[in-house]
Amino acid sequence: MVAIKIGKHITAVLERGREEARAEGAGTVEAAHLLLALAAGENAAACRALAGAGLDHEAVRAALRREFEHSLRAVGVTDLTRQLPPPSPAPRRPAQIGASAKLAIERGVRAAARAEFLPAHLLVGIVRAEAGTVPRALRLAGIDPADIERRVAAELGAEPAR
Secondary structure (H helix, E strand, C coil): CCCCCECHHHHHHHHHHHHHHHHCCCCCECHHHHHHHHHHCCCHHHHHHHHHCCCCHHHHHHHHHHHHHHHHHHCCCCCCCCCCCCCCCCCCCCCCECHHHHHHHHHHHHHHCCCCECHHHHHHHHHCCCCCHHHHHHHHCCCCHHHHHHHHHHHHCCCCCC
């Protein structure tokens, strides 16, 4: 097994993801929270790749909101004319990493391919998801995950790998 270095930049993204999760009252940190953390951006490569695809923090939040509304409609909640109350922040940041975030991290580590695991690799791991909230949100926003992956590769000076 190859040891992957998890540096301060990934740690910062995880901490920001915890803050995003806490702000919405979530009990775990999921891939959507990590995507919001990357879009809020301290990491230039990941931020530029997202911005090039038209996604800043607010655009990611709007896409996730559209996905939530779409999911509500899918289960029969059709009266969305009333404003939903804002989420109540959790009293503290969740310590648990949820399944979608764990899978995104695993895919990101594979994308790093023995190099230092960077936030841009984590972004690749997030957009490579085939099912879940993030891929549905990206589809509804008209965003091609492969385009984001190509942008990350360009930022890192590498060919996108599958």
